[in-house]
Amino acid sequence: MMDRRAVEEQLFRGLMYLSLAIVLGSLFLVFAIVVFKGAAALNIAMVTQVPHGGYYLGKEGGILNAIVGSIYLAVGAIILATGISIPTAWYLQNLSQRSQYAAGIRMMLDIAAGIPSLIYGAFVFLIMVMVQARASLLWGIITVGIFITPLLTRAIDEVMQTVPSKLKEASYSLGATRLETIYHVVTRQALPGLITAILVAFGRGIGDAASVLFTAGYTDSIPASLNDPVATLPLAIFFQLGTPFPQVQERAYASGIILLVIVLIICIGSRYLAKKYVRYSIK
Amino acid sequence: MRDLRDRIVNSILFVPTLFSGVLLIVMVLTLIQKSGQILSTRPLADLLFSSSWQPFAGNFGFLPFIMGTIWVTALAMLAAVPISLLSAIYLSEYAHARVRDIIQPVIDLLAGIPSVVYGLFGILLVVPLIKYSVAPLFGITSSGYCVLAGGLVLAIMVFPILISISYEVFRTVPLEMREASLGLGATRWETVKHVVLKKAFPGVIAAVILGFSRAFGETMAVLMVVGNVARVPTSVFDPAYPIPALIANNYGEMMSIPLYDSALMFAALLLLLVVIVFNIAARYVLVKVMAVA
Numbered sequence: 193m194m195d196r197r198a199v200e201e202q203l204f205r206g207l208m209y210l211s212l213a214i215v216l217g218s219l220f221l222v223f224a225i226v227v228f229k230g231a232a233a234l235n236i237a238m239v240t241q242v243p244h245g246g247y248y249l250g251k252e253g254g255i256l257n258a259i260v261g262s263i264y265l266a267v268g269a270i271i272l273a274t275g276i277s278i279p280t281a282w283y284l285q286n287l288s289q290r291s292q293y294a295a296g297i298r299m300m301l302d303i304a305a306g307i308p309s310l311i312y313g314a315f316v317f318l319i320m321v322m323v324q325a326r327a328s329l330l331w332g333i334i335t336v337g338i339f340i341t342p343l344l345t346r347a348i349d350e351v352m353q354t355v356p357s358k359l360k361e362a363s364y365s366l367g368a369t370r371l372e373t374i375y376h377v378v379t380r381q382a383l384p385g386l387i388t389a390i391l392v393a394f395g396r397g398i399g400d401a402a403s404v405l406f407t408a409g410y411t412d413s414i415p416a417s418l419n420d421p422v423a424t425l426p427l428a429i430f431f432q433l434g435t436p437f438p439q440v441q442e443r444a445y446a447s448g449i450i451l452l453v454i455v456l457i458i459c460i461g462s463r464y465l466a467k468k469y470v471r472y473s474i475k
Numbered sequence: 476m477r478d479l480r481d482r483i484v485n486s487i488l489f490v491p492t493l494f495s496g497v498l499l500i501v502m503v504l505t506l507i508q509k510s511g512q513i514l515s516t517r518p519l520a521d522l523l524f525s526s527s528w529q530p531f532a533g534n535f536g537f538l539p540f541i542m543g544t545i546w547v548t549a550l551a552m553l554a555a556v557p558i559s560l561l562s563a564i565y566l567s568e569y570a571h572a573r574v575r576d577i578i579q580p581v582i583d584l585l586a587g588i589p590s591v592v593y594g595l596f597g598i599l600l601v602v603p604l605i606k607y608s609v610a611p612l613f614g615i616t617s618s619g620y621c622v623l624a625g626g627l628v629l630a631i632m633v634f635p636i637l638i639s640i641s642y643e644v645f646r647t648v649p650l651e652m653r654e655a656s657l658g659l660g661a662t663r664w665e666t667v668k669h670v671v672l673k674k675a676f677p678g679v680i681a682a683v684i685l686g687f688s689r690a691f692g693e694t695m696a697v698l699m700v701v702g703n704v705a706r707v708p709t710s711v712f713d714p715a716y717p718i719p720a721l722i723a724n725n726y727g728e729m730m731s732i733p734l735y736d737s738a739l740m741f742a743a744l745l746l747l748l749v750v751i752v753f754n755i756a757a758r759y760v761l762v763k764v765m766a767v768a
Contacts, residue, residue, distance in 0.1 A: 201664045297495075308750065398589075455584075
């Protein structure tokens, strides 16, 4: 005969297992259903060809334009975001740990990181209307860049904060200034975490659709310059789904597999690189 | 000399920092300026509480969209909060370090999956499930594209943020407090209930608020499964039209109808203000919670 307390313990333990099973199961289901439905339409032409005439009616072609477009866009955005984030993180490091001012900046960044990407898209679109610019790769890069910057800055900042103060003190005692220490010691020590942060932000950039819906345009060809419109993979999925033709919708599922594979590569790649560079850090 | 160089470099570093800080303010001001047009011609109460949405006739009542957002978000939170909290409790209080090391990357992956893919998942699995199984169970006909579909997809999308933040919060509860409780003969669950949850309560609330504001602004996945009908939903099987979907769907044509662009920017402003207020509140609590640890 179990007493009431033991029953309660078992009950909640059971509920926890169930909850975790739901969380893990939903991840599995997302992968399983997209792969299951998309595999039939997945072929080599999908990733090697741009859409030919009538592609959206079910004729030949692929979505190379969107794959390359997404990569151009995300690479551009991550360069822009890293260029802003690393100096900002250095600046924050250079302030005292207890500084109210630094806490204020961090708070601002956290809030900015919580703003939906759609709002960034709307904001940049308003600016584009103001300067009478057309949707292009450049504006897409700007939009995604400013939307991942706060996320990236805070992630880098957090990583740099975990560098032990003993290491910094050792550097100071050798006569290095604060900035020299941040540059040579903190940044180097934080390198594995930095790589992870950059790749996670890259993943966010490549997967986002709402921010580029109105700033990057859409095209069936691969952009040749920053002023050309650019197709992105998430939007390619969205548009293909929007057609009334089952063959084209199936290609949307197949495009979903491609996007999932890219996200997986980024995820595994960041873990691998982080592990590889951890060797160069002082434990 | 090096001191001077340090000072110069520091002021150079200040420029990008300033950019990040100012951007937020510029965004709010730009949206306020753009919304000014519609706010000056319509009373605020009309915009917020009228359910008549006819842009061509100049009627801009946001109630269907506001209610749509609230229904979908509330449903998502209702499903996600208990599941996420129980998962986080398990990871922080029960799981071996080895189990945690396996589950952590999986949750990171869940967070990394693009919104559009969740939308695909919704269309392929959740929508048909509701249309053919769940709705008939209640004797209702539904297209499947409804509040319930949006809520369920959204719930899965907020699992990672809810789990990881509440996990962090649970970890800030000192081990000694647990030991004291266990030492008095409490079971593990009693310790969780009376000590960990009580101590972590403000942080858990903050996690829930952050999850809520994430769900609030989520666009693509919800837009794909929620039906997008501009009517105030009356049941979870009704379609809804949340604010982000409204903005995303109508961007293209907004320049051709008078006041339409201003109305959409007002919607964006509403969204932005709610998210900012929620984030400030949650971050404020979290900073306090983490500082104690």
